[in-house]
Amino acid sequence: MRIQGHLFSWIGAFMLAVAIVYGVWSKEPVGTTALFLSFALSAMIGFYLIFTARRVDTGAMDNKEADVADDAGEVGFYSPHSWAPLMLGGGGVLAFMGPVFGWWFLFFTAPLVVIGLWLWVFEYYRGENQNQ
Structure with missing residues (x-):
């Protein structure tokens, strides 16, 4: 989870830079707002993943020497069905x-x-x- 959290954080930083440059250069409010909202969404996901990675055990995805079989087994709880x-x-x-x-x-x-x-x-x- 930590890797994905850092990935989303970097995407958020990139989106913030693009939003600032686009907003200053184009002075177009709709696209600038969409880019700032993309930054906020990426930052929220990145924060959540990094925060959650600190509280749960290290998964196979965070271990560089892990095999595919190391991640086998129960992943979590999912609802069987719901209307x-x-x-x-x-x-x-x-x-x-x-x-x-x-x-x-x-x-x-x-x-x-x-x-x-x-x-x-x-x-x-x-x-x-x-x-x-």
Whole structure:
């Protein structure tokens, strides 16, 4: 994880330099904003990966003498199935269509977003996935 964290940090530094040069040279606000947002996203990912690498064990990806087989086995916990992200995504798509058809459309789509978010957050507190 440490290598990926440093890689994203360097990409963030590059994006910051490009954003500054592009903003000064072109004086175009949309592209400059997009480049600054790219810098922020890369910096956040890099910080998270470096911060997490300090708290977890060193993986095979950080060892230069590691083989492919050293990284075999269980990687982590992944949800077996969930319909909540599909409902949340569909509600989000419909909610973002609100400005297209009229703001009244949000009245009907906001409950889909709220229910999808509720189901996704609390999916391990009920049903077969409930922790005991």
